[in-house]
Amino acid sequence: MIVLLIGSGGREHALALSLTKSPDLTKMYCSPGNPGINKIAEKVSLTLNDHQSVIEFCKNKAVDLVVIGPEQPLADGLSDSLRLAGIHAFGPSKAAAQLESSKGFAKEFMLRYNIPTAAFHTFISGDEHNALNYADSMGYPVVIKADGLAAGKGVVIALNHEEAENAINSMMGGLYDSAGKSLVIEEFMQGEEASIFAITDGTDFITLAPAQDHKRIYDGDKGPNTGGMGAYAPAPIVTEDVMTKVKESIIIPVLREMASEGNPFIGCLYVGVMIKDGEPKVVEFNCRFGDPETQVVMPLVDGDVLKLFYSAAIGKLDQSSIKTSVSGHACCVVLASKGYPGDYEKNFPINGIEIAEENGAFVYHAGTSETDGVLCSSGGRVLGVTAVADNLKDAVSKTYESVNMIYFNNAFFRKDIAYKAL
Numbered sequence: 001m002i003v004l005l006i007g008s009g010g011r012e013h014a015l016a017l018s019l020t021k022s023p024d025l026t027k028m029y030c031s032p033g034n035p036g037i038n039k040i041a042e043k044v045s046l047t048l049n050d051h052q053s054v055i056e057f058c059k060n061k062a063v064d065l066v067v068i069g070p071e072q073p074l075a076d077g078l079s080d081s082l083r084l085a086g087i088h089a090f091g092p093s094k095a096a097a098q099l100e101s102s103k104g105f106a107k108e109f110m111l112r113y114n115i116p117t118a119a120f121h122t123f124i125s126g127d128e129h130n131a132l133n134y135a136d137s138m139g140y141p142v143v144i145k146a147d148g149l150a151a152g153k154g155v156v157i158a159l160n161h162e163e164a165e166n167a168i169n170s171m172m173g174g175l176y177d178s179a180g181k182s183l184v185i186e187e188f189m190q191g192e193e194a195s196i197f198a199i200t201d202g203t204d205f206i207t208l209a210p211a212q213d214h215k216r217i218y219d220g221d222k223g224p225n226t227g228g229m230g231a232y233a234p235a236p237i238v239t240e241d242v243m244t245k246v247k248e249s250i251i252i253p254v255l256r257e258m259a260s261e262g263n264p265f266i267g268c269l270y271v272g273v274m275i276k277d278g279e280p281k282v283v284e285f286n287c288r289f290g291d292p293e294t295q296v297v298m299p300l301v302d303g304d305v306l307k308l309f310y311s312a313a314i315g316k317l318d319q320s321s322i323k324t325s326v327s328g329h330a331c332c333v334v335l336a337s338k339g340y341p342g343d344y345e346k347n348f349p350i351n352g353i354e355i356a357e358e359n360g361a362f363v364y365h366a367g368t369s370e371t372d373g374v375l376c377s378s379g380g381r382v383l384g385v386t387a388v389a390d391n392l393k394d395a396v397s398k399t400y401e402s403v404n405m406i407y408f409n410n411a412f413f414r415k416d417i418a419y420k421a422l
C-alpha cells in the first residue's frame with residue numbers, strides 16, 4: 001500500500017514510525033516532512049492548499065491512503081477534495097473538522113446533544129459589552145476562547161474583570177484575525193485533564209491509550225501554555241469507569257449526532273476532558289491526533305496501524321487490526337529551545353540522538369533542520385524523546401536518561417513529566 005502522510009511535527013514522525021511497521025506498507029511519502037521523517041519516508045514538497053496538485057500527485061503515484069496530521073489542511077477541506085477525487089483519506093471533512101476549527105460550533109453541538117461540558121455563551125465582535133457582563137456574571141476565573149484556529153494561543157483564563165476585558169477587546173479587535181471575531185466565554189472547570197483518541201470510520205470506533213499532556217512551559221505546571229512539553233500514557237486518572245463514561249456520554253453521541261447531521265467524523269477524534277470526582281467533561285475536541293500525546297500513544301499500539309487507518313478511511317473499521325488492551329507505559333519529554341513559547345535562538349547543532357536511540361529511546365523530530373549533513377535546532381519544540389517500559393517509573397527514568405544523552409545549545413526541558421502519576 002502506498003501512503004502519503006501530511007505534516008512535519010513530532011506527531012507525524014510518531015505516526016510515520018508506526019505506519020512503517022505494517023507489512024502492507026510498500027512506500028510512504030511525506031509532505032513537508034522533517035529530517036527524522038525523511039529517513040523513513042520520501043520527502044515531497046506539495047502545496048497543501050492547492051488541492052488539485054495534491055490530487056494529481058496521489059494519482060501519479062497511485063497513493064492508496066492519505067493520512068492528514070495537522071488541523072489546518074483538514075479545516076481547509078483537503079479530505080473532501082481527496083474523497084471527491086476517489087482518493088481515500090484518513091481525516092475528517094471540513095464540516096466535521098469544525099469540532100476543532102470552531103469552538104462555538106463544538107459548544108453548540110454539545111449543548112444540543114447534552115454532552116457534558118462547561119457552561120458557556122458565544123458572542124460576536126461588536127458585542128464586547130455583553131461579553132464582559134457575562135464574564136462578570138460567571139465569576140472569576142473565567143475562560144475566554146477565540147472561536148477559530150489560533151495555533152493553540154486562543155485561550156485565556158482571565159483571573160479578574162480587567163484580564164477579561166483585555167482578552168475580549170484584543171481578540172474581538174483582531175488579535176487572531178477573524179479567528180477571534182467570535183468568542184466563547186465559559187465556566188472554569190476544576191480537575192485533571194486527559195486526552196483520549198478515538199479512531200473512527202464515522203460509526204464504529206476504537207480508543208487508544210489515554211494520555212496526559214503537560215501544556216505549561218515550567219515544572220509544576222507554571223508559566224505560559226505551550227504546544228505541549230511532554231506526555232505519558234496510559235494516564236491512571238482515566239480509570240476503566242472514566243473511560244466507559246467518556247465513551248458513553250461523549251464519543252458515542254458525538255459520532256452518532258455528527259452523522260445524523262450529515263457530517264460523519266472519519267479519522268482521529270481527540271477528546272480533551274477535565275476529570276473531577278470521576279466525572280469527565282469536554283474541554284475541547286480536536287479533529288486530529290494530539291502532539292505530543294501521539295508520541296506516547298503510538299508506541300503502545302500493538303497491531304497494524306496502516307490497516308486501522310485504511311479501514312477507517314474506507315468506512316469499514318477493522319476492530320481486529322490492533323489489540324484493544326494496552327500493555328506497557330510510555331513517557332515523552334520535549335526538548336525545546338530556551339525562550340519558547342516566546343522568542344528563542346535557533347540553528348544550534350544537535351548531538352547525541354544516536355546514543356539516545358541506542359539506549360532504546362524513540363527520538364521524534366519536531367523543529368529540526370539539516371544543512372550540509374549537520375542537524376540543527378530550527379523551532380520552539382525541537383525533539384520529543386520517548387521511552388517505553390513495563391511500568392511508568394521505568395519509562396520515565398529511561399526517558400530522562402536518554403534526554404540527558406542529547407545536547408544542543410539553549411536546550412530546555414521540563415524535569416517533572418509524568419510525576420503527577422508516580
Ligand code: AMP
Pocket residue numbers: 118143145152155186187188189190193215272283284
Ligand atoms: P483548549 O484549546 O480549549 O484545549 O484550551 C487550552 C487549555 O486551557 C486547556 O488544555 C485547559 O488547560 C485550559 N482550559 C480550557 N478550557 C477550560 C475550562 N473551561 N476550564 C478550565 N481550563 C480550561
Ligand code: GLY
Pocket residue numbers: 213227228286289290291292293
Ligand atoms: N497536545 C494538545 C494538542 O495537540 O492540541
